[in-house]
Amino acid sequence: MKAMVYRGPYQVGVEEKPEPVIEHPNDAIVRVTLASICGSDLHLYHGMMPDTRVGTTFGHEFIGEVVEVGASVQNLAVGDRVMVPFNVYCGSCYFCARGLYSNCHNVNPNATAVGGIYGYSHTCGGYDGGQAEYVRVPFADVGPSVIPDWLDDADALLMTDALATGYFGAQLGDITPGDTVVVLGAGPVGLFAARSAWLMGAGRVIVVDRLDYRLEKARAFAFAETRNYEHYRDIIVELKNATDGLGADVVIDAVGAEADGNRLQHVTATKLKLQGGSPVALNWAIDGVRKGGTVSVLGAYGPMFSAVKFGDAMNKGLTLRMNQCPVKRQWPRLLEHIKSGFLTPSDIVTHRIPLDEVADGYRMFSGKEDGIIKALLVPSGS
Incomplete structure (x- = not known):
């Protein structure tokens, strides 16, 4: 698959990487239909985040279609259109039981501080992110939700981090x-x-x-x-x-x-x-x-x-x-606000950038060029 790859500070590009596979019975594989570059991705891009390793794929804001599920997944099915919160969390530890999904104790060796975050360095668990054609989603019965039919893709994407945060x-x-x-x-x-x-x-x-x-x-x-x-x-x-x-x-x-x-x-x-x-x-x-x-x-x-x-x-x-936002906890109220017309999150989107041009997207976003506020990344074929 094609994926954004980190090569060092201010150096990113698109490379061929192996497609992710099911590693645990509660995993799902999601074909990414829309991702984005987040302002906090610039901390990684600029080399400011410890333990950001060469070869990592960024991207903690993404939505997509489920293409494979592990044997124990019950809440998702192949073909589901899903939004995935940026938090990777187990749903059952002391902190998850209290709604503190961003502080999950079971998904990150550094869990004395933050829990797991997609595409946000090994400090946050070492999970590859969604600036790619496919992504592995662990704890698939816990994090992702099926996107309501009435909700626009761009609005759903922004709920995975920026709006919720x-x-x-x-x-x-x-x-x-x-x-x-x-x-x-x-x-x-x-x-x-x-x-x-x-x-x-x-x-x-x-x-x-x-x-x-x-x-x-x-x-x-x-x-x-x-x-x-x-x-x-x-x-x-x-x-x-x-x-x-x-x-x-x-x-x-x-x-x-x-x-x-x-x-x-x-x-x-x-x-x-x-x-x-x-x-x-x-x-x-x-x-x-x-x-x-x-x-x-x-x-x-x-x-x-x-x-x-x-x-x-x-x-x-x-x-x-x-705190880091416990994203899924915000979704019920945000969906009400969007459905009632109080919010249209996609109103802040200024650019749609093909995944193949991700290096230009990062350069533009870092340099605040062309009036950029929010850039969506579109994988080929999406």
Whole structure:
């Protein structure tokens, strides 16, 4: 089969790889019909994620058709059109039993932290992802769901991570009616977090980014006020001025570890692999929220020893909430919102790229070229 393959930082391409096979009775093989490049894939692409091995196939957002099932699979059948959450999880451990699917204890040798994630390095279990023509889906009775007939493919795809994660970020904010919510980052997850904040009762939503075309999308799609941080000497001062000097009730960090940092931070991250980027966005969240407020962290972070303002967070009495999204837990409510017309996730899609051109897709997405916000990958024949 054709599959995207990692060859080193900033180097990806399409190669022939063996088609996946059933390795356990509860596996399924899925023919990928649609995948995508996620903003967090750029952490891998840039060499920021530890233990990203040459030959790995990325891709934790994908949907497809079941072409083979293991002997014990009961909930799926060949021919089913399925969406697959980015979490790989067993469904039965201590954490899964509590709905914490992203913290599953049985799918990753490094499970003291994260559970399993498709296509996201051996730090997250070493599972090949869906930027390929076929993918092996373990625990097939637990993770995938049959896509409702009425749901569009692109909308279903976005439910496998970006939409669910943005919605989860708004949930973690414990938004109460009338709250002012600031979202750092106007990528897909930030856009969905901002839109979801309204669904949870926000009275005001402000999105911060540095790219005007993404901020324009935040106004059109998420109905948000916007701030370009490059237009202000100090974005925190601007956010305080915009909130009566107090700060926002909730700040959602949808940026993660690759916010602009100093040279030392980038050397220790990219060159020495000692940390997963810089804490700029997280510190902005801590500084920009009011005393007693809530910071919700969605952006991907690796290990960091750079100065996070934890003392400020403590002295301000902040609530810090964070996790990888337990995707499937969000699906029932999201399906209601989509069916009722409150959300059309595919409105943020800007590009459809053939899998054979994945290298160009990564270059474009990394460089923020051609107004790109969300790129879908289409395998040949799909």
